[in-house]
Amino acid sequence: MIFLKYRFLLFPLFALAMALCVDRFFAIPAIQRELILWKKIEPPLYESRKELQKQLLQKLPVHRRSGKTPALILGSSRSARFPGDVIDERLKNSVTYNFSAPLAPPSFYYYWLDQLQSRNVPLRFVLIEADSMLFTNKAIEYSLSYSYDTGFVLRNTIFFHDSRSPWKRGEGGFSTDEMGTFLLKRLFVTYRYPFSLDTIHDNHKSLTLLDAKKGVITRPALELHDAMIDQIQEINEKKLGGIPEVFTTRIDASDLPRDALLTFENMQLKNFRSSPAQIYFFKTIVENLATRQIPVIVYAPVLSRELRSLMAMEPEIVKFQKSVADFIDEAKRKHPESLVLYENFNESSRLQCREFEDSFHLSSVCFQKLTDLILNDLQAEENKKDTIRFSPDGRD
C-alpha cells in the first residue's frame, strides 16, 4: 500500500486528526464555559429549548387529563414577551409554551413544530413571527450554531439550484452552504464556541452591580453567566419558556432614532435580501398548519416609527412585506375552513400603546393590550368558523 511506502502521504491526514483532537478539548463543559462571553445569552437560550420540549412531552398526559391543549409561540425575542398565563387564562383550554429565541428565523420555528408534530402533540394554535429582520441570511446564524439536529438539516436541504422566486417555488429548504456550515459547526466545536483570548479575559473580570437588596456588589462575570442560566431554567419551568425580563436592555426614547439607524444597518435591513430558505420554511409552516386546521397567527412585531421609516425606504423590504401579506391572503383563500390570522399593528390605531425598549422591541407594558387584541381576533374568527360550521341550514 502506497501509504506504507510513502508515509509522508499520511501527514496531512495526521495533521487534520491532530486538529480534531485539539478541537475535542474545547468540548469539555468547563472549557466551553470559558469560551462563551458571559453576557452572551443566546447559546443557553437556544439550547434550553430542548429542555422545554422535554418538559412539554413529560407534561402532555397531565395537560390532556385537564382538557388543555398546548399552544406554541415561535418567534424571536419580540414574541418572548407574550404572557402565556394570560393567554391560557383567557382561552381556558390551552397551555402556552413559548419557544421564542433571539433572532430566531422561520427555520427554527419549523424545527420545533416538526419535532412536536412528529410526536403527535396536538396544538391549540401556533403563533409565528413574520418580520424582514428574520428573513435575512444573518438571522440563521444562531440557530445553525445552537439548534437543529443533523437529520432535520439533511432532510430539509435543497441540493439543486432553483432560480425561480421563492414565493412561487414548491420545493425549498436550507441551501447546501447552510447545510455545510451546520455540519462544520457540528464537527468542529471551535466553530460554535470560538477560541478568543479577549472572551476568556472578559469572563474573568469582576463586575460591579447594583442589587435591589444588597446595594452595590461585585461579582465575577462567569458567576453572573451561571445566574443567567439559572434564570432561563426557572422561566422554562415556571412560565413555560420565553426570555427572562432581566435580560432586556432599555434605552431612552431620545435614543430611538440613533438605535433605529444602527439596527437598520447591523441587521442587514439596509440593502435587504431575503433568504429563499426562510421564505420556504415560513410558507411550509403556514401550509402545514392550515392543512391540519390548526389556527395559525402570523404576527408582525411592532417596530418603532423611526425604524419603520427607514425600512419604508428600502424597496426590497416593502416588496417582501407585500409578499408576506399576499401569501397569507392566498393561504386563507386556499384553506377557507382553516384559521389563518395576520396580525400587523404597525400602522393600526387599534394598539395605542407605543412604548419601546429599543427600536425593534415593544415594551412588555404593551403586551397585555397586544395579547388581548390578538386573542379577540382569534376568538372572533373561531366563533365565525363555528357559526359557519354549525349554521341553521344544516351545513357542516
Place this chain on the structure above:
Amino acid sequence: MRFTTLPFFIFFIIAYVAYWNIKGRNRLWLLFVSSLLFYAAWSIGFTLHFILIITINYFLGRRLHEKKSKPILIASLLLNFSNLFLFKYFYLFLQALHDLTKNPLLLAENFNAILNKTTGLDSIVLPLAISFYTFQITAFLIDEYRGQIKNKTSFLEFAVFILFFPQLVAGPIMRHEEFLPKLHKIRADEGHISAGLFFLLLGLIKKVVIADNMIAPTTDVYLHPENYNGLSNAFATLGYAVRLYNDFSGYTDIARGIGLLLGLPLPLNFKGPYLALSIKDFWRRWHITLSSWLRDYIYIPLGGNRTTKLRSYINLVITFTLGGMWHGAAYTFVAWGFYTGVTLVAEQSLHSLFGRLAQNNKGVIAETLFAHKAQWIWKIIGNALLYTWTLGLFLIGLSFFNGINLQNALTMVQRIFTMARGIANPLNEFIFYQFLITILFNLLEVRGKRIFHENRFLTWGSLCLFTVVTMLLLGRYASGGGDFIYFQF
C-alpha cells in the same frame, strides 16, 4: 462545491486517499470522475453541457493536431466564443442595444418574460467557470494550430486538463505544457505534500479570516458613495483591494495546495502584487496566468510592441479592455479594462519621457540626487512615489471594478479626489490594519522560498501546529462566508 465547506472537505479526503492508492491511467479516470462530480454538485444540466463542449473541442483539437487548418481554428474559436457570448455577454449586448434604441422589448426583464413563456426558463444562467475554461480551451486549440503541442493528447488527458477540479472554477488558467506532461509523471513527493498542506491552510486563512470579513466594511460605501466622505471612499477601495487579493490569491493558494497534494503543481498566479513599483510590474504579479494569456493570444497577435509606438499603445488598450470584459458583462468592467490599459500607456509614455530627461541630464542628476550620502534617501522617496502611483491607480480602478454601475464608480472617484464631506466609515482603521496583514502575505509570496526546513520533524511539526492554529482562526473569524469573487467570472 466551495472549497471552504464540509462537503468539499469530505470529498477531497476521499479523493486524496483513493488517488494515492491507485496507479497509472486509473488515476486519470479518478481525476476525471471526481472533477465531473465537483462540477455536477453545482448543476447536472450544465455538466452535460460542459462535457459536450469538451468533446467537440477535443475533436477539433485532434484535427488541428493532424493538419494546420485555419478554417477549423476559426470554427473552433467561433464555437467557444459564441458559447461564452450567449451565456455571459448576451444581457450586456441586450442592454447596449436598448441604450441605443430605447426599445422596451430589449430590457432584460421583458426578454426574460418571453424566455419564460417559451421555454419555462427564468433567465439565461451563467455556467460556472465558463470564462476560465473558454480561455484554457482556446489556448490549447491555438497552440495545436501553431504546432506547439508535439504529442497527441488523449480524450481523457484533455478532459482532465480542462476539468481538473482544483483550478476549474477560478484558475490558474493553465497552458498545456504546464499540466499535460505532468500527468504521466505523478510521483509521491514529500516536498509537494508539505507545500500543498501549507498552501491549503494559508489559502483558507486568506479567504475566511481576511477576505470574508472585508465584505461588511466596504459594501455600503460602494453602494452609496455619495453618503460617505472622500477618505472613506478611498478606504473602501483599499478595503476592496484587500478583499480581492485575499479572496483570489486565497483561492489560488487552495487550488495550488490541492494540486500539490495530488502531485500536480499548478502555475503561480500571484507574486506580491501589492509590492509593485510600477503598473507594468503590477500586472506581472497579479493574476499572472490571465495577463500572460492576454499577452500571448491577443496583444502579440495584434502586433504587440513590434510596431509603431502609437499602434503598440492602441494594442495595449484593446488588450486590457478585452481583459476587463472577460471579468464581467457590465459597462463597469469595460471601463475598468479601458482605464487599466490607459494607465499602462500613460506610465510607458512617462517612462520614455523621464528616461530621455534622465539621459540628457545624467551629470546633474548624478551630482545632486545620487550623491553618496543622499542616495538611500532618494531611493526611499522615489520608491514611495512609485508605490503611491502604482497602488493609487489600481485603487481608483477598483471603483469601477466593484462599482454597481458607472455612475456610482464616477461618484466614488470624484469624492476621493475632491475629498468630499460626508459620513466617516468607522471601519477605516480596521481596513488599514487588514491592508498591513495583506502586505505581509505579499512579502511571503515574494520572499517565502525557504518556508520548509531540511529537518523533517521541524517541518511537519510546524505544519501540525499551523493546522491547529488555522482551525482556531477559522472558528474565531468565519463569518458564514461568501462565494469566491472570481466564481462570478
